[in-house]
Amino acid sequence: MSPFLIALLYLTARYVHVVAATFLVGGTLFYEMVVPMAIDDLRPEQQLVVFARARLIFTWIVWISCAMMLVSGVVASQEHWDFYNPPEQQAQPRFNWGRLPGYWQEWGTSRPTSRPQHMHPQRPPRPLPPEEVFVGHSGLWWAAHASSGLLSLIIAFGLTLGKAPHPSSVRWMRINLAILLLVMFLASATRQARLAEEQHRMTMQQVEGRG
């Protein structure tokens, strides 16, 4: 694929990811905080019908947004995978699932005080400026963002299943809104950590090039 098409793909993925997130977060906030107060004057049976009809349309928005976020999230992660999973970390031996019984046996008999090196690969120490240590490794932020994002998508998807809303759906919607806000915060932190690492790599390359 040509570099132009790749750049266009990454740009579109980022755009789609943000737009889908705004639909999901803003729609949830509107559905949960604005609509109930706005229909307060209607009769209870009218309120139920309005809620049910709005939910039907919102279900499609949630499903499409979830699908768009998953696909665009995978593409965006692939774009920055080199930062989230650096080459020096990839060079380390990985966990061997085939040897899992052996690991278990070893754990049961010898009770090691620390996990074997091949189960917990260590990155070689890379000096970071003190002001950037707070941000840390972008891969960890990415993992937190991706896992919490997946959890929120599963909750959102689960809330739209079935013909009638679950009695505790309002409470779950509030919980999901809080998780979505956390996911957005983790996205910002991931980006900041990645930019700090990018800056650090460039600095180190320049130092090595001149040395």
Add this chain to the structure above:
Amino acid sequence: MEIGLIILSRWLHLLSAAVAVGGFFFAWLVLPAGLAILQPADREAVLLQTRRRFKPFVHSAILLLIITGIYNTMLNWGKYKLNPPLLHPIWGTHVLLAVAAFCVAFYVLAGRSLRTNHRLLMAINLTLLIAAIAAASTLKWAREKTVAEHSTPIVEMR
């Protein structure tokens, strides 16, 4: 401390955009579908109530977008100077689209009664906001690309 402020600023910018875009999308497409079964008088009353409840969210979001937008611009202004012919037009497009969307938002939410063409105005506002997000995404991509291409010496070797 500064890094925390940068992350917080970006988070608030995204959150405000989400409130505005998602809210207008819901008000434009989802809510009217839900209210279609009501009598016109009831429907208008609910829409007016919705507008009244939605207004503080939108006004707060606009205020936060302006404050965090200025802060983000100040942080990145040095990077924008690296390639002005590319970055300044995209930044300008983003800001112009956002300002136009704010104006439409203020207009559609102002007054005691609904605008006769309020759904059309909401659709226009949503389009402007989504175009502003597209400009922001392009700006971020172009800015990172420009910074990566400019290998200005950061650490001087003695």
